[in-house]
Amino acid sequence: MSGTGTASAGAGNFCPLLRLKTTSRIPKLGFLKLNHSLITFRSLQIKASDSSNHLRLNVAHDVTLSNANGHATGSGTNLKQLSTIGNSTNIQWHNCSVLKDDRHRLLDQKGCVIWITGLSGSGKSTVACALSRILHQWGKLTYVLDGDNLRHGLNKDLGFKAQDRAENIRRFGEVGKLFADAGVICIASLISPYRRDRDACRAMLANGDFIEVFMDVPLHVCEARDPKGLYKLARAGKIKGFTGIDDPYETPIHSEIVLKHGEPCASSPVEMAEKIAVYLENNGYLHA
Numbered sequence: 001m002s003g004t005g006t007a008s009a010g011a012g013n014f015c016p017l018l019r020l021k022t023t024s025r026i027p028k029l030g031f032l033k034l035n036h037s038l039i040t041f042r043s044l045q046i047k048a049s050d051s052s053n054h055l056r057l058n059v060a061h062d063v064t065l066s067n068a069n070g071h072a073t074g075s076g077t078n079l080k081q082l083s084t085i086g087n088s089t090n091i092q093w094h095n096c097s098v099l100k101d102d103r104h105r106l107l108d109q110k111g112c113v114i115w116i117t118g119l120s121g122s123g124k125s126t127v128a129c130a131l132s133r134i135l136h137q138w139g140k141l142t143y144v145l146d147g148d149n150l151r152h153g154l155n156k157d158l159g160f161k162a163q164d165r166a167e168n169i170r171r172f173g174e175v176g177k178l179f180a181d182a183g184v185i186c187i188a189s190l191i192s193p194y195r196r197d198r199d200a201c202r203a204m205l206a207n208g209d210f211i212e213v214f215m216d217v218p219l220h221v222c223e224a225r226d227p228k229g230l231y232k233l234a235r236a237g238k239i240k241g242f243t244g245i246d247d248p249y250e251t252p253i254h255s256e257i258v259l260k261h262g263e264p265c266a267s268s269p270v271e272m273a274e275k276i277a278v279y280l281e282n283n284g285y286l287h288a
């Protein structure tokens with residue numbers, strides 16, 4: 001493969017193989033499937049056809065040829081390597097020509113993860129839903145990932161031992177990262193008691209895109225609320241390893257937002273949610 005090829009043009013100026021109009025601007029990324037092979041390219045020139053009704057493709061840089069199994073088969077200026085990530089061997093990252101910025105422009109917002117951490121009963125879920133409601137009313141796309149809810153499905157194999165909580169948090173981080181990449185404002189609401197696990201999720205996202213919100217509510221207040229009766233059961237020894245009672249909660253040190261119990265002007269869930277919404281506005285997340 002020399003880096004230059006031809007493809008038959010479809011009706012008019014539209015090439016069904018490329019799904020491009022010949023008049024459209026040159027894409028920065030794309031792929032072309034030919035004879036069960038995949039050609040990945042970063043630079044492409046399309047010249048309008050002559051009377052032979054053919055499009056001429058000039059594939060300029062970063063060419064990777066791979067067969068249907070994804071193994072590299074040809075040469076290019078920059079062959080991508082197969083990787084091993086965890087237990088996944090011989091894998092290769094595939095790019096798509098629709099990029100995060102394209103999705104941001106479509107939605108007129110920037111994807112991010114609002115990470116709400118705090119004790120059981122501190123008001124995480126209530127604030128998460130209030131924030132989702134406010135942003136929805138402003139025409140912004142959000143999705144709430146709630147600790148209790150994900151334990152009904154994705155995380156139902158996990159308990160509350162430290163390593164299970166760590167895995168729970170890691171999965172939240174990975175799912176939140178996908179939502180943010182999709183352009184969605186993802187609101188994660190989970191106890192996430194360990195600083196190291198929260199920081200690992202922060203590190204998964206681009207600078208600024210992980211916004212930690214600490215529900216700074218004293219244990220005695222959460223315990224007095226006890227909406228599910230869990231503190232009572234934990235005090236009675238009927239639940240072991242309950243956060244704040246006989247399991248640790250590591251207070252955040254560098255949260256972007258602290259929602260302190262009893263703070264004047266920010267004591268109701270809606271006022272707290274408004275504070276987060278203002279942060280998003282001030283930091284450019286509500287426009288592309």
Ligand SMILES: Nc1ncnc2c1ncn2[C@@H]1O[C@H](COP(=O)(O)OS(=O)(=O)O)[C@@H](OP(=O)(O)O)[C@H]1O
Nearest residue numbers: 120121147148160165168190191192193241242243
């Ligand atoms: N041992 C123990 N400790 C803490 N919480 C417990 C426990 N057992 C059950 N629950 C209920 O599970 C909810 C917390 O789940 P999370 O996924 O947010 O926890 S964690 O982030 O993995 O620590 C938590 O929900 P919230 O009250 O909304 O925080 C409880 O309802």
Ligand SMILES: Nc1ncnc2c1ncn2[C@@H]1O[C@H](COP(=O)(O)OP(=O)(O)O)[C@@H](O)[C@H]1O
Nearest residue numbers: 119120121122123124125126225227267268269
């Ligand atoms: N800012 C607040 N002030 C007073 N009560 C609140 C506030 N936020 C939540 N609550 C109440 O506290 C209880 C626990 O709230 P919830 O959102 O379920 O907490 P978490 O998700 O952290 O367990 C609920 O009964 C809720 O109505």
